[in-house]
Amino acid sequence: MTIGAADTQISGDELPVDHLADTAEAKQIEGRSLGQIAWARLKKDKVAVVSAIVILIIIGVALFAPLIVKINGFPPDQFNKVDADGNPLLNTRDGGIPIGGLGAGISTEHWLGVEPQNGRDVFSRLIYGTRVSLLVALGGTILAVVIGTVIGMASGYFRGWIDTVLSRLMDIMLSFPTLLFIMALTPVIADRGQDLFGIPDDNKLRMGVLMFVLGFFGWAYLARIVRGQTLSLREREFVEAARSLGAGPNYVIFKQILPNMIPTLLVYTTLLLPTYITAEAALSFLGVGIKEPTSSWGRMISDASDWIESNPLYLFFPGMALFITVLAFNLLGDSVRDALDPRAGRS
Numbered sequence: 001m002t003i004g005a006a007d008t009q010i011s012g013d014e015l016p017v018d019h020l021a022d023t024a025e026a027k028q029i030e031g032r033s034l035g036q037i038a039w040a041r042l043k044k045d046k047v048a049v050v051s052a053i054v055i056l057i058i059i060g061v062a063l064f065a066p067l068i069v070k071i072n073g074f075p076p077d078q079f080n081k082v083d084a085d086g087n088p089l090l091n092t093r094d095g096g097i098p099i100g101g102l103g104a105g106i107s108t109e110h111w112l113g114v115e116p117q118n119g120r121d122v123f124s125r126l127i128y129g130t131r132v133s134l135l136v137a138l139g140g141t142i143l144a145v146v147i148g149t150v151i152g153m154a155s156g157y158f159r160g161w162i163d164t165v166l167s168r169l170m171d172i173m174l175s176f177p178t179l180l181f182i183m184a185l186t187p188v189i190a191d192r193g194q195d196l197f198g199i200p201d202d203n204k205l206r207m208g209v210l211m212f213v214l215g216f217f218g219w220a221y222l223a224r225i226v227r228g229q230t231l232s233l234r235e236r237e238f239v240e241a242a243r244s245l246g247a248g249p250n251y252v253i254f255k256q257i258l259p260n261m262i263p264t265l266l267v268y269t270t271l272l273l274p275t276y277i278t279a280e281a282a283l284s285f286l287g288v289g290i291k292e293p294t295s296s297w298g299r300m301i302s303d304a305s306d307w308i309e310s311n312p313l314y315l316f317f318p319g320m321a322l323f324i325t326v327l328a329f330n331l332l333g334d335s336v337r338d339a340l341d342p343r344a345g346r347s
Contacts, residue, residue: 038263041339048335054328062131069128074110074121076128077293081119083109089119097310104313112317116307125295126317132203132296133325136210137276143215145222145269149261152226153253157234167227173220182213182279186288189213203294210289214276222268229264233257263340270333274326281322297322 042048061068074080082088089105090096096117098105104113104122112122155166189209233239239256247256283289284298292299297318304314 038336038339042335045335045339047331048339051328051332051335054324055332058130058325058328059134061127062134065127065131069124072111072121072124072127074124076120076124076295079118079120080110080114083107089114090117102311102313104311106313113313115303115314116310122300122314122317125300126297126321129295129297129300129318130321130325132207132290132294133277133280133298133322136207136214136280137273139207139211140214140218140276140279141269141272143211144218144272145265146219147215148219148222149226149258149265151219152223153230153257153261155223156227156230157249157253157257159231163227166223170220170223170227173217176217178217179279179282181217182283183286183288185213186210186283203290206290210280210283214279218272218276222265222272225264225268226261229261230257233260267333267337267340270329270336274329274333277322277329278326 042052069075080089087099089098089110091099098114098116098119100107102113105119106113110121110123112126114121115125151166151169155163155170186206186209189212190206193205193209234252234257239252242252242256280289280296281298281301284296285302287302290296290299300318301315301322304318307314
């Protein structure tokens with residue numbers, strides 16, 4: 001390019017400066033998918049970032065619970081009557097109340113103290129309780145999401161008598177007093193599992209029963225949401241185009257409708273998890289969930305209720321763990337819902 005005093009001469013193989021600027025600007029403007037937009041929003045949301053970090057820490061604690069407890073040195077079911085120096089940890093003349101450490105036995109050995117009467121380490125039981133609570137909630141959530149998605153999509157896509165039958169089934173499930181049925185069925189199913197299949201009535205069986213019962217009674221709400229979304233999506237142009245090209249119901253449902261349902265399922269999952277964490281704690285507190293000696297937050301809260309007047313710290317630690325976990329999941333769920341909202345601004 002040769003620049004003269006009065007004007008600019010452009011050779012045949014060169015582009016105008018304005019065209020080069022337009023090309024550079026066009027490269028900077030790229031289309032983004034809904035997932036990319038949602039991820040960008042989440043990264044800018046400080047509440048979502050903090051909540052995600054807290055959840056990752058809680059999940060890490062659950063995964064590495066044996067290693068963490070090994071560092072602590074006190075298994076969750078071990079009775080501790082004396083410390084490393086041979087000094088007693090419990091005041092046997094005062095009903096087994098821990099000695100010292102804010103009345104809870106807190107020390108350099110027992111970081112959160114020990115339980116009254118038996119001296120079990122509170123920190124170790126809290127760590128293992130994280131694993132139990134998350135596992136039960138995750139299993140129940142997966143089951144509820146799978147059942148709700150399958151029934152909701154079948155009802156919304158096929159319509160007709162299938163929609164009528166499945167919709168009435170949803171109404172029936174929603175009319176059940178869920179908590180009362182769970183409280184009544186959990187011990188019965190556990191006992192029958194022991195009698196019919198020779199499965200010992202231990203807490204592993206009870207955890208499986210809790211997952212099944214929570215998931216079985218929790219799918220109807222999601223099924224209604226999925227049904228409404230499916231009724232809307234089945235009339236969209238891309239679905240009509242797929243059907244006009246000869247695509248069968250399986251292809252349309254799993255390749256066209258289900259991918260567009262993922263944001264809804266993701267939001268519902270993040271909001272259902274804390275609900276089931278609280279439900280497991282409530283059932284264990286009421287005595288129909290996890291039993292001794294397995295540790296869970298609800299079981300710890302139930303045991304601490306007998307000692308709340310003498311020392312509320314026994315209630316504080318599992319209660320605070322439950323509060324932080326549920327709050328983090330709820331805040332993250334709200335942030336995910338806002339980030340995936342297509343009506344929100346995309347700047």
